Amino acid sequence: MIIPLILLFFISFLIGRYPVSPNEVIMAIASQLFSINYTLPPAVNTIIFDIRLPRILAAMMVGASLSIAGASFQGLFQNPLVSPDKLGVSAGAGFGAAIAILFSASTFMIQFSAFAWGLMAVGLTYFLGRAFKGTSMLTLVLCGIAVASFFSALLSLIKYVADPYGQLQTIVFWLMGSLAAVNNMDIIIMGIPIIIGTVILLLIRWRINVISMGEEEAQALGVNTRRLQAIIIVCCTIVTASAVSICGIIGWIGLVIPHIARMIVGPDHKVLLPASIILGAFFLLLIDNVARTLTTTEIPLGILTAIIGAPFFLYLLMKSKEVWS
Template sequence: MDKKRVPYSVIILSLGILLIAAITFSFFLGRYPINPSQLFGILVSRVIHIRQFWTDQMATILFNVRLPRIILACLVGCCLSAAGASYQGIFQNPMAAPDILGATAGAAFGAALAILQNQNHLVITLYAFCFSLLTVTVVYFISRKAQGKQVLGLVLAGIMVGSLFSAGTSYIKLVADSNNQLPAITYWLMGSLSGATTQTVTIVLLPMALGLIPLFLLRWRINVLTLGDDEARTMGINSTRLRIIVIMCATLVTAASVSVTGMIGWVGLVIPHLSRRLVGNNYKHLMPATMLFGAIFLLLVDDVSRNLLQTEIPLGILTAFIGAPFFIYLITRKEETY
């Protein structure tokens, strides 16, 4: 017999509580100490007027530094995991991840290009976002010309175009000013949430919502698509159209994420896998679970990234340190999972 699972409602509730706990906990972390009563006071003061027993600096740090960073960590974690789970479903491949269509390679090239032109942070984000979408569009049109299986063509085109953009990024690194531009590019490629401001949050919020909401609503249909195009069509699903919609949404949230954080790997692969273990493969349950889990995971990793050492450790390095060994453990485990 297959082993009995913890009921879905219990898992979702636990993940929800865990997320709230992680968010609360993250408010206290940082070089500048804020105690619970001060935090409570600052938050309450926004709604009703109370006598101030905290410094102005505390309020500024809380609202302008920690809050945007916490929100962004949760959003990016949620997006990358949801995108990973979606790509896995529509490519019928449990190893698929958000960078499979070249979205991250394109974003990296865009960001490097913007840094080379000495653009400001906002323009770097914009470049990354546009190049990411451009890459996926190019990949999509190439795959339509490719002979043979559509899914395979798409993945292969993704690898090819991705490596083309990676070569472009390498060239930019070569010609970049090694005093300021090269370190900036390198740091961007390592991935970090240190640039999070209220402004960046508002910029990415719309594309993220535009991608996440359809992915959430269409989650049952993704199940049917995992059975293959012909079978899905006989069950009343326009598989070509649904696949394009899901790819567009997943790519949109990936592009929005990497454009503000740089390259953060592994989240989109590891979190959906863990979520599959928790709630099974049915996307009706998998999608909400993986969204919550991803948010919690990236928030906690970011807490480590900004508090473990005196200087911040880039997030991408940490996710790789956690993700890669964990994945080796997953694939070498005896018990079959999928």
């Protein structure tokens, strides 16, 4: 599974409006890794390291983070229809980005606002879910739906009052998802929480097997379910909010990719989570390559993932019922 991802990583440098030869890509990467003295034309060096490399890394990080968050949530909630945005993180992030765009904030502040409001939305969902006596994971999901609807309404209000000739267009384009504006600083800033959350989920992935059997069974085996649920929700929220703040709202990846990984490696989260990371990175990188080369104008990622993801998910529902059970 890693070999196709490595090949696509290399091929992605060759795709774009400005032609770059395979030899130039190989020598450019080798000169950085092994301190080889090789001089590239300034335009080629800029294209490879300042434009395409950040975009490639961002696509892989976002795809991997959404996929591992989706797989973890599906195990936590014992529901194959759960996606990373089920607790309201995407709706909150969208509202945060819209607020920043409305006040003409910088790109960094838009990303930070999206990240912060995404965390606050999930925090509100978790607080409401725990406020009910005898609460269950289903109650938490229902609270997430309510919170997501609330922030979606606030987002609609922001779009209603935004300038239709500038701010509204920016908000709509951000909500459809794109990696066109990603730079090296974005990779560093948002890559840190994504890596931290992903590593923690990988370290506790065997415990997700236990909690996926049910809360009572997990407690009988000595697992502190309340603490484990909180850790999983926090980690999934951090990686999802970080991904959304980089590229906007991209749907279906966290829902479809874990199903594909489950069909390949089975339901054991010890191998399911790493497989979801690899497949998610491959899928979004492939979609991003199509988005920036299919037409003269770049296609938003959310459109392509929905066009491909929705029919494929229906196919998976028909073919993989016994795989989940």
